[in-house]
Amino acid sequence: MSNKAEIFSNKMCDILNYGALNLAMGIGYEAGLFEVLANMDTPSSCSVIAEEGGVSERYLREWLGVMVCGGIVEIHTDAQGQELFELPEEYVSFLCRSGGNSNLGVYTQEIPLLTDCAREGVLEGVKSGAGIPYERYPRFYSFMEQLADAKHRDVLVQTFLPSVLGGEIVRRMKKGISVCDIGCAEGVALEVMAQVFPASQFTGIDISEDSLNNGRNRVAQLGLKNITFQLQDAAGGDIDSVRFDYITAFDSIHDQTRPFEALCNIHKMLKPGGVFSMIDIKASSSVGENMDHPMGAFLYTVSLMHCMPVGLVDGGTGLGMMWGREKAVSMCREAGFSRVEVNDIPEDGFNSHYLCFK
Template structure:
């Protein structure tokens, strides 16, 4: 299709192709096909792929058509002229589950899931301004659990925590301290920390009872006795309460920007920290002005996720609707308003998506 008359026409063709490709890749990731191809590490026939993955031949043929046309999977023919399909190792390094914290394949599920969960409500929101409750996103919360596994399993204990406060947090965790993971969702990070530091006590807090049920089940299945989970609204902790001054260390992994009352949630964190307690807020690496994000390598993707989930859940009950792309400048300002006078902002090892806002009470 020629785009000589209108260069934007060519861009639109790319958008349609890549939008369709994202959907097909999300299906392939969820079905485990990338892992099957990655494990084979050689050109395979359709029948060999289907046999290895327990998959249907006709669906596989059509899916491979997408992947070959997009250059994700290579098509080769042997002496018998039968088509064989091969996932290059460099592609598997970012698409297969083995990729760990480098896994970008897991994100291909995000936009299709959000479309299924919330597209009609988001379209309606353009007229009404209404928020969308967490209950609208059950499948998406399961995905966030997978994402937590991909992000945290390899780096949280071995890379991130040792980088906090020059290693002093790890030493304290080894001795035994009180830790809160706020906005813990299904408890992936909370449980990993509890496993790694048995001398410390961990409390996961979230507003979703369903997510906490999953967290409790997983903790019990792992036989952990140093972790518990509580259903609370972080904003409700900003006044004196039974958790006031309890915790030595608090974490919030990509949780604050989803809060309906984010400033009050930060004030709640300040309230439940011990004097000189430490708070690690991990949130999206972005600028607070749209101009500052125009050249962000994943700006369009992150703003779309925010439009479909983060902003509308933050609008519930006339909430702030902060959105994922609230940015460093606003985050620092709000942390100061919450009472934190010592805030250090730094990049996170092996995590290009987020910044670490390290705060002392």
Template sequence: MQGDAKPFQDKIVEILNHGSLNLAMGLGYRAGLFDIMDAKARPCTVEEICKAAGLNRRYVQEWLGVMVCGEIVALVRDDDGQPRFLLPKAHGDVLARRAGSGNLGVYTQEIPLLTACAMESVFQGFLTGAGVPYEQYPAFHDFMAQLGDAKHRQVLVNTFLPSVDEGSIVQALHRGIHVCDLGCAQGVAILLMAQAFPASRFTGIDISVDALETARADAHEMGLTNVCFEQRDAAELYHPNSLSARFDYITAFDAIHDQTRPLEALRGIHELLKPDGAFSMIDIAAESDMEGNRNHPMGAFLYTVSLMHCMPVGLVDGGAGLGMMWGRQLAEKMLAKAGFGRVSVTTIPNDPFNLHFFCRK
């Protein structure tokens, strides 16, 4: 290392500390500890925190040790000398559930979940090149559905859709059009749209039987009659089929980069659209050249999520294995190959992670 560069050994120590901190923060977030301490808005004893959370004192005490050493929680002592613990408001602003779309605390669960789901299988992939099937990630996909629910409820209907094509999509949704969500998973986005726009009809498509069962059950519970779900392989939809030229508008939320045959899936979307139909592809804001992502503020995190999930899922059965960080340039080339002659790429209000690729057939 040259000049004032930090010694590499110190960097590794910092990585070990931060990796450990992420694991503990994920546990604390899941247990609701950040929310409880945020709501208290004052220094509390371990006993006060445990009583409010309904959790074991010994575990919470050890967890607080991690949080104090990681400078997430402040340790203070009053006149009685008893230790008390405070989550500063500025920390609660990004760690507590009240932060809404600005909540970064929820992401602390992601790497620990992926590690539990797929660590050994991904390691084997280094040796064999094999993918990891979607079915191996049930806990992670449940988490992603919860994350999507929180994000979509905040921004989809009130912020994102009004921004699409200068508001014309929302106007059409109110009049009544036929919409498809490709890779709908448990149906979070499409159920919200179906609820908000009763004059329109909605179809969710996914390859996962379990996810679609959850989506159908939720639609029934919500009393929605303008939505249906179909199990289909997106890569097979580019052949003429019963859904050809049926849809006015198609959405795909962070779904294309997970496809084993993404180009065929995009061609399938083109096949399903009416002659002047519109397609919104929401996908990760990244560059296709790794060099262009070196200064990405969450580049290492996003590449890790891709390594542990998106890429291996996309490699199943000899798939393309695009990965989450396939990037804007490759995405635009593939959209053009799929037949989309008009593509605009814009940022998304209140969503620093993704870009909106808006396409017309």
């Protein structure tokens, strides 16, 4: 066997091991097993951990086998020869909900969920080129909304908005402006902003009537009077009479079937002097330039399984998650924005902030 073949053979073993490890970690995360391990004061036996977590000891033992062989959980042996298991303290913030922005364990659920939702559709699409409708992804969207909601509550007002225009957007929102969120889902970002900036008016636009109704119900329960929701495709509809001072789109433009038309409409929806914040994946438009991206293979897989196929529905563009900085800037400028700035986002290594001016 040549040296190159041997290296690739070893790489294939790594791929099979890490793919299996991701699946098992996703199951453990959803079942709360990492939290149980994190709460154990000392290395503990499988039976003690199972009792603490209220789970099946037999299932737990097999899962711990994956975690030990995968280098996630450490194993010890007591004086009687009994195996004891421990999650290193240094790993806890990366694997548990308490880790906040450091928590990467939550993402181990993403590929298994997408496999459940879309594997057959992607296999069909590879041959036909057809897209996959949103309706095929209910569990994935529920997961992603929970993820986005938690992030909005943690960082939107505290970290992100103060970074926009050096805090100027916060000053404007305190005085009172009109704000729109594109692809708002159930409107958690709007809810967070509306509570902090009662003098401003907020509108959410989405194509899911169920999500909008859930948002309307929650806003009514909270007694917020400065939020409205609108069922509309960002790329279509009569929007000439609508004018906003500030528009946001959190990782929603690359999923559009007609992203360029959506950007053109967003430009129309802004008042002269208005600002558009497009938050999207930090990447290059060149596959070769993304080879050193620390999460490149993961992000391209998410795009393959979701972002690209939903963007292909009804003859759509199929832009994909990894459309990248160069294409994003070019499309925004072509859509009419006079200036496009690309900024890093505090405490967010995944996304870039495309700040677009009218």
